[in-house]
Amino acid sequence: MNYLAEDFGKRFGILLAITVITGLAMWGFEFTDYAIDINENGFGGDHDGEREREGGEGPEGIGVLIYILPLVKISAMTLVPAAIWVWVSKLVNRKKTA
Amino acid sequence: MTTAATPSSTEKNKSGWQYSMIKTRWVWDLVLLVSFVIVSIPQSTGLAIHEWASVVFVVPFVIHLILHWDWMKNLPATFVQKLKASDRFNIIWDAALYFMMIFVTFSGFLASEVIFVQLGIDLEVLPFWQKLHHDSSNWILPMLGIHLALHWDWIKKATKKMRK
Numbered sequence: 001m002n003y004l005a006e007d008f009g010k011r012f013g014i015l016l017a018i019t020v021i022t023g024l025a026m027w028g029f030e031f032t033d034y035a036i037d038i039n040e041n042g043f044g045g046d047h048d049g050e051r052e053r054e055g056g057e058g059p060e061g062i063g064v065l066i067y068i069l070p071l072v073k074i075s076a077m078t079l080v081p082a083a084i085w086v087w088v089s090k091l092v093n094r095k096k097t098a
Numbered sequence: 099m100t101t102a103a104t105p106s107s108t109e110k111n112k113s114g115w116q117y118s119m120i121k122t123r124w125v126w127d128l129v130l131l132v133s134f135v136i137v138s139i140p141q142s143t144g145l146a147i148h149e150w151a152s153v154v155f156v157v158p159f160v161i162h163l164i165l166h167w168d169w170m171k172n173l174p175a176t177f178v179q180k181l182k183a184s185d186r187f188n189i190i191w192d193a194a195l196y197f198m199m200i201f202v203t204f205s206g207f208l209a210s211e212v213i214f215v216q217l218g219i220d221l222e223v224l225p226f227w228q229k230l231h232h233d234s235s236n237w238i239l240p241m242l243g244i245h246l247a248l249h250w251d252w253i254k255k256a257t258k259k260m261r262k
Contacts, residue, residue, distance in 0.1 A: 011164050022197060023204045035226040043229040070139035074239055082243035086250060089184075 123165050124256040130158040134242070138235070149212045152203065159199065188248045195241050202238055205231035 029035055133155045140148035163170065207213075208227040214220075246253065 007167075008164065011167055012160065015160060015163055019200055022200045026201065026204050029230070030224065030226060035224075038226040038229055039224050042225050067142045070141040071135070074135065074138045077236070077239035078243040078246070080243070081240040082247040082250075085244050085247035089247075 118259070119165075120256050120259050124260050126158060126161050126165055127256075130162045133158050138239070146212045146216075149206070149210055152206055153213070156203070163196075191241075191244060191248060195238070195245050198234060198238050198241055202231065202234045205234060 133151065136143065137148060137152045137155050143151070205227050208221075209223055209231045210221070211223060
């Protein structure tokens, strides 16, 4: 764990500086025409699902799936690209060595 | 009365994962992955847990970066050297993922509907930040998948070490 403590302040400071600079740059987007348009007209999506959970009720009829479906969604969105990547890179490597 | 540690007990004490760099990285990466899953399912956890867990998530995220600091520190030097295209891509991808993570976190705080209210801070939530948070948090999932795929060999190697 010494490694973690070593230069922690310096490393944390660098990360914090990058994060703050990036955050400030991001704030600039708020003043673009695109952002102004969305703020005026909305984007048609909100956190309905989350709000329903806050109220203690999920969408009607799906019961326990309210807990499983988001997990399935994030697993699929993460693991499918990962699997494709591994598969394609293996194919490429096999062609290179052939 | 003091008990002197015998060499064997000292050795035994130092066999924990925290004494091995690769094992420490593996454990913290696992903590990071589990926290990432928790913060990525607001539909299941509800907004309050999602937002507060996101605050806590910053800790394993920072530790992940610090534990892989040497790799990051060598990026500029190694990038200009003769590297394989895949290594160069890996470097660019990790940097993009880092900035995307900042993007998601920052837009998430500006779209926060619970934390600021609970803290008594009056912050108007703009639809723009909600959209940006929604879109970027969807994009980060395939980006993370490819990040894991790019480091798959290291993950396998570290997992094997953990089993020993």
